[in-house]
Amino acid sequence: MRLKTVILAAGMGSRLGRSLPKPLTELSDGRSIMRQQHDNIRAAFGDEAQITTVVGYRAEAIVDAFPDADYVYNERYDQTNTSKSLLRALNATGRSGVLWMNGDVVFDPRVLGRAIELIEREQSFVAVNTSKVSDEEVKYTVTPEGHIKELSKTVRGGIGEAVGINYIARQDKRAFMHHLFRVGDQDYFERGLELAIQHDGLLLEPLDISDLYAVEVDFAEDLERANQFV
Template identity: 50%
Template sequence: MKTIILAAGIGSRLGNPYPKALTPLKNGKSIMEMMVESLSSYFSINDLLTVVGFKKNSIMERFPDITYIYNPYFDTTNTSKSLLCALKKCRDESVLWLNGDVVFDPLLLNELVPHIEKDQSFVAVNTCSVADEEVKYTLEDGYIQNLSKEVINGLGEAVGINYISAKDVPLFIKELEACEAQDYFEKGLEVMIAKHQTKIQAVDISKFNCMEVDFKEDLEHVNSFL
């Protein structure tokens, strides 16, 4: 299995002059430092790929032991295309991927490992919060039916941590290629579900602290639970 961090974006909403993944936290570490430490305690750092773009050297110099993939169109594309860059490098393997702005309790990974071992594609979700800005979901027969920011009456929201089974990767690549430049990767998953009846679970991680840092208010909340 490969692990991918998506850290190519500019992160303009937070207003940093550097990549959002390098945002310093109250505990003295950056978002990405926490992610790398947590992931490498469960999975091999040799299988960790990071997609970079905006001020890529600042990330690469900080974490020299990680393999990097460059998205040269980081300023005109969204996460669908950054993830596509990485998946093309690991077509025959399952993939756990994370948005590069997620701060989470490392114990959350204990909840995900059994699903990874079953090789079942999933989206980690928080059922305690359903904010308008976030990607929301609905279920049908125990699997995700709808997955987007436009979902009405969502059961919860995606937290930016996801897994795709090796058997589903080729189709996922195809649908990400069909996505528009500004689509989020969730668009590819939603099309897979609608067109191909791909089975994708929602794994509830609500009991763990986990938040994507999009705005200064998010950063304040993260620092409060750190």
């Protein structure tokens, strides 16, 4: 599958306390977080999958580690959040649908296998975990029809968490990009999705991966948990 994928890796990742960009953090199996992501993408979609990485902080370290990927540079990485990094990447990927992920997510390779059916029928989705709902994570609610209604860290009554792996279908991409442009520099990309739901009728499906692992590595304890799976 000639799928276009994006990895968001521009941030400084200061909470983990490492000098290198967080996606280059080594896991217990010897791979970096980003190498695991590349391996998972290739396993699901083959060598033809196009990987575009948004870089900023210590960009050269990531480029040196993955010279065959495509790159978009966010020179304002220290002043903007994921909404603006993702917008730059979507601008570079033409009109096709795009799978994207946060550059600090360690996840079961079966997650992407589960996503193939939705991608093939051009259904926008957010991968979710319904087994826990933490206050500091991005949470969601759904409409009576089962589509995402709210998606943010401030959601009340959330029924699960977004895990940082998502797809925007080609027919939804333009509206989503419009809202990513509109939101504030410090907004997460989830705000753009919320606005597209509210103003453009975006039908965003929750892809339940609660039975598989997906760990967003922000702190040392997250890394320890991720290393229990790889």
